[in-house]
Amino acid sequence: MNPYLPREAEIVERIQESDNTFTLHLRLTDDRPYSFEPGQFNMLYLHGSGEVAISIVGEDPAQRLLTHTIRVLGRITRGLAALDVGQCIGLRGPYGRGWPMREAEGHDVVVVTGGLGCAPSVSIIHHILEHRDHYGHLSILQGVKHTDDLIWQAQYDAWAALPYVDVLLAADVADPQWHGHVGLVTALFSQLRLVPDKTIGMLCGPELMMRAAADGLHALGLPPQAIYLSMERNMHCAVGHCGHCQMGAKYVCRDGPVFPWPEVRELLGVRGY
Ligand SMILES: Cc1cc2nc3c(=O)[nH]c(=O)nc-3n(C[C@H](O)[C@H](O)[C@H](O)COP(=O)(O)OP(=O)(O)OC[C@H]3O[C@@H](n4cnc5c(N)ncnc54)[C@H](O)[C@@H]3O)c2cc1C
Structure with a gap:
């Protein structure tokens, strides 16, 4: 075909x-x-x-x-x-290679997203809610530039009402009615109650934000191999032929878009990659 x-x-x-x-x-x-x-x-x-x-x-x-x-x-x-x-x-x-949902079974999951990074993270949340018995606690941390950029507010409220889910929101610039944090999403890490050897981190959003978030989760005790990132590159064929989405020795379309942090750590945020 x-x-x-x-x-x-x-x-x-x-x-x-x-x-x-x-x-x-x-x-x-x-x-x-x-x-x-x-x-x-x-x-x-x-x-x-x-x-x-x-x-x-x-x-x-x-x-x-x-x-x-x-x-x-x-x-x-x-x-x-x-x-x-x-x-x-x-x-x-x-x-592409998706999130490590099988490896995450039996673990708590921390999802950290920035901007429209929330789109690929929603599939994680749906999967965990549908396979409730396979996972522990779910923490969802979402950062946006401005509170107007936060889509799916009702959805976040519904998730936050579940006993095994924490939702923490941050906006760089906030309306006066905003109840979340004002500042970077990584500042929310101080509110996390992590069991580091029982937790998997899943990050998506701008690369600088993912780099800071990976460093932050690692500083809280998560091993590098327990942190995963969803990468974005300009893409053409999507089947590993054209090389448009090449990142070092990897093709984001075929080897990613989700990578364990150690596989992309050196290239994150490096100009030209
Ligand atoms: C795996 C993957 C998943 C994605 N998921 C979503 C999603 O759920 N929702 C969504 O809105 N977008 C997503 N994107 C981004 C989306 O593919 C681009 O925004 C889109 O290709 C832009 O196309 P365009 O013709 O409108 O803009 P263009 O005219 O092609 O691009 C406008 C500008 O953005 C740059 N650009 C385009 N695509 C990318 C890219 N992927 N990375 C960096 N710079 C780029 C171009 O070089 C140009 O400077 C995803 C990308 C990837 C690789």
């Missing part, structure tokens, strides 16, 4: 999450099966323009729905934003 051939996916719902971020619920129009691992991504194809890599937020197998949350950045995401319910795009995937 040609790995570059997209399947057709119809937009069945479109939600405007904020000024520049929207969510698409997509239904594949063929009958072929589809399943994904938390942390994997799809290539979404805007007809006549090209493709973008977008993390899979979730799926509803009963309704054959796939969810993607997208921030408008350039040509293709702007084009995707202009589409409406009933229109079709192309979709190929899922691709």
Whole structure:
């Protein structure tokens, strides 16, 4: 089968999450099966323009729905934003190595995200809630530049109400009504109650934030191999052929996007990588 051939996916719902971020619920129009691992991504194809890599937020197998949350950045995401319910795009995937959900079984999990980094982290949270008996305590730390950037507030409130989940929020710049921390997401680490040898850290967001968060979790006692990061690179083929997403000796599309910290530690935030 040609790995570059997209399947057709119809937009069945479109939600405007904020000024520049929207969510698409997509239904594949063929009958072929589809399943994904938390942390994997799809290539979404805007007809006549090209493709973008977008993390899979979730799926509803009963309704054959796939969810993607997208921030408008350039040509293709702007084009995707202009589409409406009933229109079709192309979709190929899922691709990549996802989060270490099997290795994390029996552990507490700390999820640290920045900005739209929350999109790939939602699949972790859904997985843990669906397989409750397999995991310990879940801490969700989300940082945003401005409180207006925080999407899914109702969802965070619902997670925070669960007895085995802590949700800690931070904003660099906050509205007067903001109840969370004002400042960097890493400042929230002082509120964590960690059992370091029983905890896995999962980080996604801007690279500088992930570097600081990995250092911070390590300082709290987590071993480097218990910390995982989801990397982003400009991507084209998504199947390890073209080299666009190369990062040192790794291809983010094939070897990642999720990496154990020791595999990318030296390259994090280094200009040119
Ligand atoms: C594994 C993976 C998962 C992703 N998940 C999501 C997601 O869930 N939601 C979401 O909104 N976005 C996600 N992205 C980012 C998304 O792929 C890019 O924003 C998109 O490709 C931009 O395409 P564009 O044509 O709109 O912008 P372009 O016109 O192609 O780009 C605008 C500018 O951004 C730069 N750029 C584009 N893509 C990237 C990138 N990946 N890394 C660094 N710089 C880039 C370009 O070089 C250019 O300067 C993900 C990327 C990867 C690799």
